[in-house]
Amino acid sequence: MNELRIFCPATIANVTCGFDVLGLCLDNVGDEMVIRKTDKGEVSITRIEGQDLPLEAEKNVAGVSAMAMLKALGSKQGFEIEIYKKIKPGSGIGSSAASAAGAVFGINKLLGEPFTAKELLPFAMEGEKLASGALHADNVAPALLGGFSLVRSYEPLDVIKLHTPGALFAAVIHPQIEVKTADARSVLKHSVPLKKAIQQWGNMGGLVSGLYTEDYELIARSLHDVIIEPLRSLLIPKFDDVKRAALEAGALGGGISGSGPSIFALCKGQANAAEVAESMAGIYADAGIDFDVHVSGINPVGMRIIS
Amino acid sequence: MNELRIFCPATIANVTCGFDVLGLCLDNVGDEMVIRKTDKGEVSITRIEGQDLPLEAEKNVAGVSAMAMLKALGSKQGFEIEIYKKIKPGSGIGSSAASAAGAVFGINKLLGEPFTAKELLPFAMEGEKLASGALHADNVAPALLGGFSLVRSYEPLDVIKLHTPGALFAAVIHPQIEVKTADARSVLKHSVPLKKAIQQWGNMGGLVSGLYTEDYELIARSLHDVIIEPLRSLLIPKFDDVKRAALEAGALGGGISGSGPSIFALCKGQANAAEVAESMAGIYADAGIDFDVHVSGINPVGMRIIS
Numbered sequence: 380m381n382e383l384r385i386f387c388p389a390t391i392a393n394v395t396c397g398f399d400v401l402g403l404c405l406d407n408v409g410d411e412m413v414i415r416k417t418d419k420g421e422v423s424i425t426r427i428e429g430q431d432l433p434l435e436a437e438k439n440v441a442g443v444s445a446m447a448m449l450k451a452l453g454s455k456q457g458f459e460i461e462i463y464k465k466i467k468p469g470s471g472i473g474s475s476a477a478s479a480a481g482a483v484f485g486i487n488k489l490l491g492e493p494f495t496a497k498e499l500l501p502f503a504m505e506g507e508k509l510a511s512g513a514l515h516a517d518n519v520a521p522a523l524l525g526g527f528s529l530v531r532s533y534e535p536l537d538v539i540k541l542h543t544p545g546a547l548f549a550a551v552i553h554p555q556i557e558v559k560t561a562d563a564r565s566v567l568k569h570s571v572p573l574k575k576a577i578q579q580w581g582n583m584g585g586l587v588s589g590l591y592t593e594d595y596e597l598i599a600r601s602l603h604d605v606i607i608e609p610l611r612s613l614l615i616p617k618f619d620d621v622k623r624a625a626l627e628a629g630a631l632g633g634g635i636s637g638s639g640p641s642i643f644a645l646c647k648g649q650a651n652a653a654e655v656a657e658s659m660a661g662i663y664a665d666a667g668i669d670f671d672v673h674v675s676g677i678n679p680v681g682m683r684i685i686s
Numbered sequence: 687m688n689e690l691r692i693f694c695p696a697t698i699a700n701v702t703c704g705f706d707v708l709g710l711c712l713d714n715v716g717d718e719m720v721i722r723k724t725d726k727g728e729v730s731i732t733r734i735e736g737q738d739l740p741l742e743a744e745k746n747v748a749g750v751s752a753m754a755m756l757k758a759l760g761s762k763q764g765f766e767i768e769i770y771k772k773i774k775p776g777s778g779i780g781s782s783a784a785s786a787a788g789a790v791f792g793i794n795k796l797l798g799e800p801f802t803a804k805e806l807l808p809f810a811m812e813g814e815k816l817a818s819g820a821l822h823a824d825n826v827a828p829a830l831l832g833g834f835s836l837v838r839s840y841e842p843l844d845v846i847k848l849h850t851p852g853a854l855f856a857a858v859i860h861p862q863i864e865v866k867t868a869d870a871r872s873v874l875k876h877s878v879p880l881k882k883a884i885q886q887w888g889n890m891g892g893l894v895s896g897l898y899t900e901d902y903e904l905i906a907r908s909l910h911d912v913i914i915e916p917l918r919s920l921l922i923p924k925f926d927d928v929k930r931a932a933l934e935a936g937a938l939g940g941g942i943s944g945s946g947p948s949i950f951a952l953c954k955g956q957a958n959a960a961e962v963a964e965s966m967a968g969i970y971a972d973a974g975i976d977f978d979v980h981v982s983g984i985n986p987v988g989m990r991i992i993s
Contacts, residue, residue, distance in 0.1 A: 396887065397891065398884065398887075399884045399888075400887060400888040400891060401891065529888065529891045529892060530888060531888045531889060531891065531892035531904075531907065531908060532885070532888060532889075532892075532907070537892070537907060539891075539892055539895050539904060541891075541895055542898070567880065568880065569879060569880055569881075570877040570878060570879050571877060571878060571879075571880050571883050572876060572877050572878075573876055573877060573878050573913070574876075576878050576883040576886065576887075576913070577705065577706045577707060578839070579883065579887055580703065580704065580705075580707060580883075580886055580887040580890040581706075581707040581836065581837060581838045581839060582838060582839075583887040583890045583891050583894075584704065584707060584708065584836045584838065584846075584848075584890050584891070584893075585836060585838035585839075585844070585846055586891075587890075587891045587894040587895055587898075588836065588846050588848055588894055588898070591849070591894075591895070591898035591899075592898075597838075597846060600838065600839070600844055601838060606880070606883070
């Protein structure tokens with residue numbers, strides 16, 4: 380096997396009360412990537428379609444992740460990477476993670492799987508660092524593991540794949556506005572009220588319990604972020620209206636995807652997710668704000684080989 | 687049925703990362719209580735053995751809880767309560783909760799169960815309020831429901847019984863020193879660093895996941911409190927030594943029970959819990975500090991009828 384075409388799923392990080400620790404993997408939103416062995420002894424990005432991103436391997440998240448992995452292996456094998464970008468960078472649904480995780484997933488397959496999916500995480504995190512300046516894992520973890528992934532700890536890295544209830548679907552809307560990562564960070568406060576932190580970890584316990592017991596009502600009651608959302612939502616036009624529309628259409632709950640501007644809602648059943656997506660879209664249509672909208676199952680496996 | 691004798695279990699609140707939200711129920715540590723119907727039309731505490739506590743119903747947590755429940759029912763039925771106290775007040779293992787929850791559990795049984803266990807919580811919380819000034823639920827919830835109980839939210843009250851792995855045991859040591867509730871509160875800070883709050887809810891997610899999957903290693907990795915324990919442990923002599931002794935003897939983890947001074951450790955298997963208890967006891971024995979020590983399974987049902 381010298382060449383693979385893979386599907387690199389989009390992901391939602393910062394799932395409400397799980398800010399910085401909980402992400403989930405989407406099923407039908409994602410990039411494609413072709414990875415092939417070469418005898419050139421280096422990683423090269425030979426093609427990027429759909430977005431204007433750097434071809435130099437050292438400046439591309441896929442290239443950086445691939446090189447980190449090959450360095451750890453001590454491998455001199457060369458690889459060519461083609462990226463067919465469908466996830467928009469800056470949309471908040473894990474565009475850089477899809478490329479970073481995709482590169483290491485594909486190369487790992489072509490090398491006969493020297494690493495487990497969890498062992499690939501630190502390499503993909505190097506790509507995330509290039510993209511955002513931080514070694515965060517809450518997009519690359521669900522991209523590589525699928526389902527809901529909990530980053531329990533960074534030092535040492537401890538990622539747990541949680542149970543995903545079968546009827547859970549996501550509606551995601553991406554308003555075509557830019558939220559600068561620097562702005563999304565600057566609105567955060569270094570300290571939070573203890574009382575709100577307690578609410579947050581109470582909800583976190585409830586959400587994880589709801590996932591394991593497939594208790595959709597408990598999931599709904601737990602999907603709250605009382606700390607980050609009140610600050611970051613101010614950067615997203617019509618956030619409150621969109622969220623209200625989602626809840627009124629029957630969504631279990633939702634919030635900001637990643638650091639925005641995408642907004643997600645979790646729903647019971649595909650039909651409801653479609654209604655919720657339509658309701659959310661209505662708000663931006665009325666406001667004259669361009670948007671993309673997605674309805675997706677929760678992807679149980681993460682990266683997939685297409686051919 | 688006009689009379690019941692019940693077992694009122696001790697409980698551990700503030701289970702590490704679950705400060706203020708997560709409690710568990712002990713199996714073989716607890717009070718007994720006799721409750722009987724009378725035709726006097728009022729609640730009276732007729733006997734308290736083992737501790738010097740108020741007999742006036744309005745000043746006794748069992749009396750206050752019972753009266754709150756009967757008021758809600760609009761019942762004029764009278765009850766006599768005898769309390770055989772084995773849990774020491776101020777020990778940090780839910781002494782007041784055992785009496786508050788016991789009274790409403792017993793009366794509910796004698797009245798033909800007009801309330802579910804969860805519906806009894808607000809009445810038992812009135813007793814807790816008398817004892818501590820706050821309507822907290824993280825002892826009365828596991829006392830009434832058994833197992834691990836999560837107080838996801840107080841407004842509205844939302845309590846979830848989590849799964850309890852079968853091999854989980856607790857070792858609890860109570861050094862005979864007093865930690866004033868006011869002191870335990872005054873060391874807390876109103877705000878906490880966001881970074882530590884994230885660690886805490888990451889651990890909360892890991893702990894709940896570990897409980898459902900019976901993954902004892904994950905439970906062990908998640909049993910940390912990075913926010914409250916560093917402050918409150920200073921009020922408990924030899925806390926660090928006792929905790930270290932527990933971990934070295936193989937405990938999964940542990941921390942302060944309630945607001946102390948009891949220290950608990952969770953262990954896999956009864957034999958290990960006994961070893962851990964012995965190691966913890968050794969520290970206080972060497973330091974010349976009197977103590978009680980308990981080894982207990984996790985009580986899956988909470989309150990029990992003895993006869």
